[in-house]
Each structure stands twice: as C-alpha cells, then as structure tokens.
Amino acid sequence: MVEYTKAWTGERFSDGRPKVPDSWLERAKGMSQEEVIIPPGRNAGPPNIASFSQFDGSFKVLHPELKMAGRVVTAMYMPARADIDTILFAKAHDKGVALSNQWPIDQLQPGDVLVIDLYGKVDGGGIIGDNLYYYIMKATKGGGVVINGSLRDLEGVREIKMPAYVRTITPTWFGGSTLYGYNVAVRMGNVVVMPGDIAFGDTEGVSFIPPSLAESILDRADETHIHDEWTKMKFDEGQYKSTDIYSVPRTEELRKEYQEYLKKKLDELRAARAAGAKK
Numbered sequence: 001m002v003e004y005t006k007a008w009t010g011e012r013f014s015d016g017r018p019k020v021p022d023s024w025l026e027r028a029k030g031m032s033q034e035e036v037i038i039p040p041g042r043n044a045g046p047p048n049i050a051s052f053s054q055f056d057g058s059f060k061v062l063h064p065e066l067k068m069a070g071r072v073v074t075a076m077y078m079p080a081r082a083d084i085d086t087i088l089f090a091k092a093h094d095k096g097v098a099l100s101n102q103w104p105i106d107q108l109q110p111g112d113v114l115v116i117d118l119y120g121k122v123d124g125g126g127i128i129g130d131n132l133y134y135y136i137m138k139a140t141k142g143g144g145v146v147i148n149g150s151l152r153d154l155e156g157v158r159e160i161k162m163p164a165y166v167r168t169i170t171p172t173w174f175g176g177s178t179l180y181g182y183n184v185a186v187r188m189g190n191v192v193v194m195p196g197d198i199a200f201g202d203t204e205g206v207s208f209i210p211p212s213l214a215e216s217i218l219d220r221a222d223e224t225h226i227h228d229e230w231t232k233m234k235f236d237e238g239q240y241k242s243t244d245i246y247s248v249p250r251t252e253e254l255r256k257e258y259q260e261y262l263k264k265k266l267d268e269l270r271a272a273r274a275a276g277a278k279k
C-alpha cells in the first residue's frame with residue numbers, strides 16, 4: 001500500500017493507509033462533483049495533471065440530503081470457490097482473520113468510508129442490512145459506505161443517517177462470496193479506488209480523490225466558490241451581459257476587481273480556518 005501511495009508524504013495509519021487531515025474532510029463536504037472533476041485542457045488541475053476524474057455516478061443514492069467525505073477502507077469479494085476458499089480460510093485463520101462480511105466492518109475507525117467491491121452481486125448479495133449499517137454509522141461517526149453490489153433492509157436503513165451509495169437493493173442474505181482482499185485496490189465502474197483515498201459523495205455520485213491531490217483540489221474548489229459568488233453578484237447588478245462576466249471578466253477593470261475580490265475572500269477563509277484550528 002505504501003508503495004502505491006508514495007506520492008502521499010503526510011501522516012499514515014499503522015497499516016500504512018494515508019491519513020488525510022480531518023479538516024480536509026470537512027472542507028470536501030463543501031464541494032460539488034463539478035469541482036472535483038477537472039476536464040482536459042482546463043490547465044488548472046493538480047500539479048502535472050491537466051485533467052482529473054475519478055467519478056462514478058451509477059449508484060443509488062440512499063441519503064441524498066447528506067454529503068459524504070471520508071477516508072477509504074476497501075474490501076474486495078469474489079464468488080466462492082471451494083478449492084481456493086479452503087486455502088484462503090486456512091491462511092486467514094493463521095493470521096486471526098475471519099473472511100466474513102463483518103471482519104472489515106470491525107476494523108473501521110472514525111472518518112472512514114467502507115468501499116466494498118462485491119462484483120455487482122444481487123441474489124445473495126445483501127452484504128449489509130440495517131443492523132450492520134447502524135454499526136458502521138457509529139464506528140465511522142457517519143462516514144459512509146459505497147457498495148458495488150447490494151444492500152438489504154432498506155426500510156431500516158432509511159432511518160439511519162449515514163451516506164450510502166449502492167448498485168441495487170435485495171432482500172436476500174449475504175452468501176456465496178469470499179473476502180479476497182482488504183485495503184487493496186478495487187474497481188468501482190471505470191475507477192480504481194485505493195485505501196486512503198477521499199471518498200466524496202453528493203447527489204450525483206462518488207469521486208475518489210487520491211490523498212496526494214486532495215489539497216490542491218480543495219484549494220481550487222475555494223477559488224471556484226468565490227468566482228461563482230462574484231459572478232452572480234455582478235449579474236445581480238443588472239448592467240452586464242453574461243459574456244462580460246463569465247467565465248472570464250471581459251475588461252481589464254473587471255479582471256482587476258475580481259482578482260481583488262478573490263484575494264480578499266481567500267484571506268478571510270484562511271484566517272477563519274487558522275482561528276478554527278487553534279480552538
């Protein structure tokens with residue numbers, strides 16, 4: 001894990017998983033997916049990356065009123081196969097690991113988001129019901145879950161306030177699958193997800209942000225918020241065409257006004273965050 005996330009130079013958990021600051025998770029909840037996705041040619045992305053997208057929008061969003069931002073923990077399952085499972089279970093037993101749907105859940109910490117690759121399984125794919133969902137909510141302090149597969153007990157889950165993104169719902173119990181990997185790279189749609197990524201979810205879907213790129217994406221989102229605020233403020237004045245203001249101010253005078261506004265607002269944001277960090 002450390003090898004594949006060596007671009008991250010900050011704090012790590014004892015198992016090597018990158019540990020982005022809690023303050024970044026709070027900042028991420030103020031973003032939208034459009035601020036995470038950087039289209040080709042924008043030239044405003046993270047260092048050495050002109051475009052960036054780690055987005056999967058093909059989930060059912062169970063709590064669209066909640067935004068999700070947490071550190072990824074992954075669990076990868078495969079269909080059961082007796083000859084391989086015999087070996088896997090024996091090796092896991094020697095290490096004190098139970099290859100069940102609950103073992104990864106019991107490892108969760110505050111701020112985590114559990115990302116489960118259950119290869120889209122439906123029948124026998126109800127890997128989490130309302131009881132385990134409630135446990136995850138308590139263990140992660142409302143972090144969240146992302147499942148390439150199914151969830152059961154929807155009626156009970158709806159009452160538990162934690163973000164969840166799932167492919168589908170099933171009434172069936174979990175079975176016929178084996179835990180093949182914990183905190184390994186997994187696939188969500190066309191996206192590779194690594195342990196320690198920031199899982200950011202809103203009503204549109206989920207983006208998985210590499211920790212080494214997170215701060216620059218968050219900083220860029222701050223500027224986007226301020227740009228949007230200034231743009232609407234100028235439109236409210238009722239004296240400009242859209243092309244006078246958006247997406248780049250047309251005149252030198254307007255560009256100067258915007259740059260001054262941007263600097264003022266960024267300075268205020270940084271001062272507020274610094275004061276909050278001292279509390």
